[in-house]
Amino acid sequence: MAFFKRELSPIERFESALRDKQAVRQKMAERLSTAETLLVEQRTAAERLAVAGASNAQLDRAEAKLRTVEERAKMLRAELVEFDEQIVSTERALADAKAQRDRDMAADEIEGLAAAIEQAAPGFGAGAAALVDAVTKSTASIPEATRFSASVDALRREVLAAADLICWELRSAAVRTRAGNANLVLAPPTPEHVPLPEIERQLVYTLNPLLWREGSEVRRVPAFAMVALPKMLLPVALRHQHVDYLNARRVQTLIHVHGSGGFDGDLPADAPQLVDLDALTAEEREKKESAQADVA
Structure with a gap:
């Protein structure tokens, strides 16, 4: 039976890489600490020999050991600094990946809202059209009913046009949100004034x-x-x-x-x-x- 390993998401990959780097850094820090301790010991030993008036050969050997330990400690410090920069870069990449995930989630919600409006709009249009048909197909001619039918039909066209517009705006906002150059909160458009009842x-x-x-x-x-x-x-x-x-x-x-x-x-x-x-x-x-x- 073949087993397939699930592909990791960008966030999971960066989190895994960050954990690995932090573990490696811990080992590097321990090696540096050991080297620093040895460096102190070698300096103390060289100082003791010099104060005690040791021979030149002894001092040469002590200095050689000291230089070796110093170079080792210097190299480990440089490696640790470089590795810290890699960790910072990985942390930054992880933060960017999380921010992109949040933007994608917000964009998906916006697109879902647009899709929901698109799905609901035909139902509204059909209901309004049914009201209009109920009046226009009737043999009775009542002025109030005719005005009602005209108002409903105008409202239907206006709402469907507004639905198309808001869906277009929502999808544009979703694209901008996903790209990271838009606010996540959309302010709904407000009509210029509440229509007066006596004026169409x-x-x-x-x-x-x-x-x-x-x-x-x-x-x-x-x-x-x-x-x-x-x-x-x-x-x-x-x-x-x-x-x-x-x-x-x-x-x-x-x-x-x-x-x-x-x-x-x-x-x-x-x-x-x-x-x-x-x-x-x-x-x-x-x-x-x-x-x-x-x-x-």
Whole structure:
């Protein structure tokens, strides 16, 4: 019967190598200690002979023995210093391997989260689609039900787009985490404002600084931010390339560059290059009415 030995992980290999080196170092330290003791004895003996007035031949032999022991101790000290450097290098490699293991575990968890969202998203989409079908396939025509169906369908598209986006962000974060150049904690993106119930909104990503009005309130938002834009302004903003949907490819790239955080607050009134969406809408309306009048 053939037996196969399990391949050691990098951490296990470094730990084993470190244990072996530490055992070897212990033996080297013991040899050095013995040599140092012998060196002291030889120095004492040479000193005793010199003080006692020993012959030149005796002193020559004592000095020769002393030099031999000194060279031996010097060599052992140098070897021990060099071996200590090897141990430090192995300890550093072990620490790096453990850090990589921790990064890999964190990246695996992030990728698992992305996979879980991907698996759950179709179920949400199917459930929302079933609600929409329940209304659209009914022979009864109730305005409240129709509005409910439209809201659910819009929410379904928005959530599925957001799910695609967050999965892309999570996998990008996993790659950066595995490479060791990302924080392990991901801050979830926060929409620019909680949508007001009386205003239908669409979560989009701004490409330019924007301005619009909601009643008496003037809203100002910067470029490259996730905002809930009133749907009545969405067509003109899309036509003029001032916003784009969250699942657009260029938006994913811009989020990678600028981040996906929402914008909480308003820009100052004198912020440069603000695009007035209300004015843009009014201008398009005037052009359309003028064209219709010319035709008439």
